[in-house]
Amino acid sequence: MDDIVARLHEAGSGSGLVGLGICDAEPFAEVRTEMDRRAAGGWSGLLRFTYADPQTATDISRSFLWAARLVVGAVTYLPVAGNPGPARENHGRVARFATSDHYEPLRRGLRSVRGVLQSAGYRAEVLMDDSRLVDRAAAVRAGIAWWGKSTMALSPRYGPWTLLGSVATEAELPTTLPMQRDCGTCVACIPACPTGALDQEGTLDATRCISYWAQMPGFIPRSIREAWGDRLYGCDACLDACPPGQRWLGLATGEAGRVDLVELLELTDDELRERFSHFYIPRNDPAHLRRNALVALGTCGSSEIVPIVAGYLRAGPAMLRSHAAWALGRIGGSAAVEALASAVREEADAAVRSELDGALASVHEGGN
Ligand code: B12
Ligand code: SF4
Ligand code: SF4
Numbered sequence: 082m083d084d085i086v087a088r089l090h091e092a093g094s095g096s097g098l099v100g101l102g103i104c105d106a107e108p109f110a111e112v113r114t115e116m117d118r119r120a121a122g123g124w125s126g127l128l129r130f131t132y133a134d135p136q137t138a139t140d141i142s143r144s145f146l147w148a149a150r151l152v153v154g155a156v157t158y159l160p161v162a163g164n165p166g167p168a169r170e171n172h173g174r175v176a177r178f179a180t181s182d183h184y185e186p187l188r189r190g191l192r193s194v195r196g197v198l199q200s201a202g203y204r205a206e207v208l209m210d211d212s213r214l215v216d217r218a219a220a221v222r223a224g225i226a227w228w229g230k231s232t233m234a235l236s237p238r239y240g241p242w243t244l245l246g247s248v249a250t251e252a253e254l255p256t257t258l259p260m261q262r263d264c265g266t267c268v269a270c271i272p273a274c275p276t277g278a279l280d281q282e283g284t285l286d287a288t289r290c291i292s293y294w295a296q297m298p299g300f301i302p303r304s305i306r307e308a309w310g311d312r313l314y315g316c317d318a319c320l321d322a323c324p325p326g327q328r329w330l331g332l333a334t335g336e337a338g339r340v341d342l343v344e345l346l347e348l349t350d351d352e353l354r355e356r357f358s359h360f361y362i363p364r365n366d367p368a369h370l371r372r373n374a375l376v377a378l379g380t381c382g383s384s385e386i387v388p389i390v391a392g393y394l395r396a397g398p399a400m401l402r403s404h405a406a407w408a409l410g411r412i413g414g415s416a417a418v419e420a421l422a423s424a425v426r427e428e429a430d431a432a433v434r435s436e437l438d439g440a441l442a443s444v445h446e447g448g449n
Pocket of ligand 3: 229230231232233235264267268269270271322323324325
């Protein structure tokens with residue numbers, strides 16, 4: 082077995098994995114309890130993924146009866162994912178994990194690990210961002226990370242800047258020891274969260290998390306929009322604040338992840354799907370990307386783009402009409418007021434009318 086372990090490390094590091102550990106495949110009982118607690122508290126919101134079936138997500142034997150071990154791998158997406166650079170008018174920002182398909186190197190690394198196991202005659206299956214496994218729990222048990230208060234799995238060298246996955250196998254490999262480390266007295270991520278979604282016990286209230294709303298269908302609550310900033314997809318605020326990740330983050334100097342939102346609003350559905358094919362887009366409906374762009378323009382939009390945003394007051398689903406109204410209320414100016422006032426006279430949907438009224442009131446209060 083030691084020989085296979087050496088080959089696993091060789092294959093993993095040779096294909097870009099920066100961490101590799103092995104743990105048993107016993108059910109993650111405490112994680113199951115934690116998921117149930119979050120669901121009961123309403124903190125998992127309408128999350129599907131692992132929350133669709135927590136029992137399966139925390140017990141790998143329900144998917145692979147033969148699984149005896151999980152070989153857990155990590156990649157880092159820095160420094161390649163770079164920095165969004167200074168805020169720019171009419172430009173949104175993509176969180177670093179999604180500036181391109183950073184899961185691809187992880188997929189490659191895990192497949193080469195699987196290859197070693199299969200060529201030694203063992204069954205092996207790759208699980209990566211899969212509903213059948215809580216990746217961070219496996220990483221913590223396999224000793225390649227510790228569980229941070231931001232809920233991120235942290236590693237000493239890369240902090241929170243990793244993506245995680247596993248290979249389930251029947252090979253009874255020797256396991257690695259969990260890491261003897263924790264966040265200590267640090268609480269930096271908690272005040273750094275723009276929406277107060279984190280607490281000192283390491284609970285994330287997903288219903289207050291910007292990253293959650295960027296991937297959810299429907300209307301984004303106004304309180305979340307207020308804190309949204311110029312984000313288009315994902316949020317890195319609790320990762321940016323994390324001291325163990327600072328040194329590694331400091332090496333990411335290239336600019337990446339800025340998106341021209343006006344250009345985005347002019348793309349067709351097919352063009353949006355193609356350009357952002359590595360994003361999780363709810364119901365595969367690109368209207369959700371336009372919605373996110375409108376919310377970001379509420380923070381970074383200039384008065385010149387009012388006609389483009391105003392175009393959304395009349396066309397498209399109520400979700401877009403509402404978010405366009407909100408954005409115009411924030412951008413302000415006489416052209417925005419005119420567009421809002423004219424739309425409110427014609428709007429038939431009561432919820433959208435209320436957004437239009439709210440936007441007009443906020444323009445007047447703000448003295449724009
Ligand atoms: C649902 C989900 C989300 C949801 C909810 C996240 C959450 N914190 O619960 C949303 C959409 C908000 C989200 C956001 C993000 N996500 Co996400 N997400 C997932 C997904 C699909 C499932 C996570 C899950 O079910 N967790 C259940 C909870 C209970 O467990 P956990 O927090 O993940 O794990 C910890 C607990 O189990 C804890 N634990 C263990 N025992 C006990 C006992 C007790 C009592 C307690 C309290 C806790 C505890 O230790 C674990 C390790 O930290 C995973 C992929 C996967 N299949 O696992 C990716 C994943 C967690 N996401 C990931 C990433 C990168 C992100 C973002 C950084 C993206 C971004 N920049 O916007 C943000 C980070 C937000 C944050 N602070 O967590 C990475 C995290 C990598 C890492 N190094 O930690 C994952 C692992 C994807 C991957 N394959 O790499 N995500
Ligand atoms: S991803 Fe953003 S909104 Fe979500 S917990 Fe972290 S800082 Fe808060
Ligand atoms: S910011 Fe501090 S408390 Fe939060 S996860 Fe990082 S080390 Fe832990």
